[in-house]
């Protein structure tokens with residue numbers, strides 16, 4: 001699994017960080033999303049998908065890799 | 067418009083406080099773009115389907131309708147628009163363009179998930195203290211008045227660096243802004259004047275002697291960027307935090323606890339499995355049928371919704387609570403499922419204007435459940451759930467009391 005984020009879309013709501021703090025963080029300067037784990041380990045997949053699904057700005061894309 | 071389409075009076079009437087309006091299901095099914103009359107007599111279009119509501123809210127072309135003019139950076143407009151337009155929870159000043167972006171960035175960094183996580187112990191201490199006081203008085207109480215109402219205002223006071231002894235005055239002022247029926251215009255004006263005077267003194271004190279709080283940080287960082295926030299902007303920020311973060315969260319705490327106790331198997335499930343707290347908070351936000359007016363959008367271009375074209379100039383009301391019960395978006399939407407994941411509900415809006423304070427609200431709601439489950443596992447409603455009453459006079463939906471015993 002690979003994740004990309006669209007910083008332009010991100011509104012800094014922090015939902016992703018609340019759900020998957022090991023995968024996402026927010027920049028100190030402006031609260032915009034930062035990806036800590038662009039290829040999250042297996043045990044983080046469910047939370048990562050959940051974060052992407054609930055991001056209010058639809059700023060997180062999950063790409064499945066074989 | 068089909069010939070037999072009616073014009074509905076909005077907001078709709080409700081039978082009981084926790085149940086959704088009967089119209090929602092019907093409108094979602096057969097009339098996703100309904101014509102409504104607003105309380106002021108004007109007409110608008112009401113969206114009730116999940117996809118339509120989400121798309122409209124996230125559309126960057128349209129912002130909320132600014133009913134009262136002004137950008138909220140002078141004291142007068144900040145307070146009137148704050149009092150009148152609480153239906154949108156984002157902190158609302160300044161509202162547009164670059165100023166808005168800058169302000170959102172400056173304040174947003176203070177409301178990140180990490181910062182809110184750091185505030186958890188402080189929130190839990192406040193919650194514990196409120197429960198000490200409440201339980202010290204007996205074995206039943208109105209949870210709304212003794213816990214839900216003060217908690218968020220105390221948390222905001224902490225963030226603003228307002229000392230503990232002034233917190234109750236803050237609560238009173240804040241209630242005055244938002245409760246359109248309980249107080250007279252005269253009382254409201256006095257309260258606004260007092261809050262403005264208090265905050266001005268408080269801001270001056272923070273300018274002179276910064277401490278570790280949001281206002282001090284805003285003063286320091288904005289001047290470091292060479293574009294210092296004015297006293298008016300700082301004042302608006304404080305007011306916006308109160309307006310956006312107090313009554314909405316207070317009501318949500320009351321409704322969440324009421325929903326969990328209305329069917330006590332929910333509460334018991336949480337007692338058994340506290341790891342459901344996070345998803346329970348989201349589900350309470352989704353399931354809340356009493357979410358207030360909805361968010362308004364004012365169209366500045368024609369927009370297509372399904373087969374209908376809404377012309378430029380239309381006022382659109384997005385009923386998030388109706389959208390959150392849309393069966394096409396949520397399986398068993400009419401069931402409160404404490405483990406529901408993912409839960410992309412629209413309680414905080416969607417898109418670039420979605421609520422800036424949502425991490426704060428979520429953290430407060432989670433802490434509330436943690437502390438209540440730990441301290442008062444025997445908690446139950448003290449009246450039948452059907453007798454809970456909706457709060458009148460607020461644009462944000464809530465219950466007037468949440469009588470509980472333990």
Ligand code: SF4
Nearest residue numbers: 010011013014016055
């Ligand atoms: S949930 Fe979405 S909008 Fe919010 S911080 Fe994460 S990426 Fe940004």
